Amino acid sequence: MGTSRGLKICCGVTAIFIVMIAIIFTILAFTVFKPKDPEITIYPQCLGNIGFGLGGISNLSTANVNVSVAMIVAIDNRNYGSFKFKNATAFVNYRGDVVGTVPIEQARVPAHGKLNISTVAAFMMDRLIANASFWADVLAGSVNLSTDATMHGKVTMFKVLKIQASVPSRCDITLFIQSQSVESICKTKIKL
Numbered sequence: 001m002g003t004s005r006g007l008k009i010c011c012g013v014t015a016i017f018i019v020m021i022a023i024i025f026t027i028l029a030f031t032v033f034k035p036k037d038p039e040i041t042i043y044p045q046c047l048g049n050i051g052f053g054l055g056g057i058s059n060l061s062t063a064n065v066n067v068s069v070a071m072i073v074a075i076d077n078r079n080y081g082s083f084k085f086k087n088a089t090a091f092v093n094y095r096g097d098v099v100g101t102v103p104i105e106q107a108r109v110p111a112h113g114k115l116n117i118s119t120v121a122a123f124m125m126d127r128l129i130a131n132a133s134f135w136a137d138v139l140a141g142s143v144n145l146s147t148d149a150t151m152h153g154k155v156t157m158f159k160v161l162k163i164q165a166s167v168p169s170r171c172d173i174t175l176f177i178q179s180q181s182v183e184s185i186c187k188t189k190i191k192l
Contacts, residue, residue, distance in 0.1 A: 033157070036078040038109070040169050040186040042147070044121075045070040067125050071102070073117045077109040079190075083165065084108040085153030090169075092121060093146045099128040104149065111157075143175045166191045 077083055085106060092100030100123040109115045128134055137143045150168040157163075171186040 033080055035081075035155070035165075035190045037188045037190055038078065038083070038167060039076040040171065040188055041074045041076075042171055042173065042184040042186065043072040043074065044182050045072060067123045069121045069123065071119060071121055073102075073104060073119060075109050075115045075117070077111065077113055077115070079155070080111050081155040081157035081161075081163075082108055082111045082113075083153055083155050083167070085151040085167070088149050088151045090147045090149035090171075092123065093148065094128055094143070095131055095133055097127055097131055099124055099131075099145070102147065102149070104151065106153075138177055141177050143177070145173045145175065147171045147173065 085108075087106050088104045090102040090104060091098050092102065100121050102119055102121040104117060104119060107115055107117060134143070148168075148170050150166055152164075152166045155163045155165045167188055167190050169186055169188045171184050173182060173184045175182055
């Protein structure tokens with residue numbers, strides 16, 4: 001009879017302990033370990049590799065101008081897990097038209113860490129200049145661009161748990177003509 005009572009007490013204490021552990025893990029999952037969106041900032045560095053091309057002397061309508069801008073993409077991971085992503089391409093848009101591309105090489109952003117990625121944005125100036133609003137924006141003093149990119153990869157927590165994730169990013173970039181400065185505001189949303 002004493003053994004049966006001791007077994008019931010042991011099972012009851014074990015059940016209460018398991019429920020408490022489950023509650024603690026649930027609270028941690030929805031608070032401390034909840035995925036936070038990374039902060040992405042773009043820092044243009046310098047203008048370079050300006051190239052002019054003509055479609056031939058007789059066909060000046062196919063003239064094109066390409067410009068490269070060196071930049072640093074800074075990623076601040078505020079999560080408890082690291083994020084390893086594959087190669088990606090960001091597309092630079094001006095009023096709905098793609099006017100440039102930015103290759104982003106694969107990398108690993110450590111948990112609670114920062115990563116700076118050096119890259120080069122290649123602008124197709126002929127597409128930008130062909131837009132009817134471009135010169136009006138230049139004369140107004142600022143040109144608004146946006147970039148869209150999605151980085152696919154894996155989130156690793158505690159070197160054990162690996163989850164597929166994607167991080168779509170949209171940056172609004174304003175080029176101020178008079179001061180020759182740039183302002184960028186990026187928004188990201190992690191998807192598991």
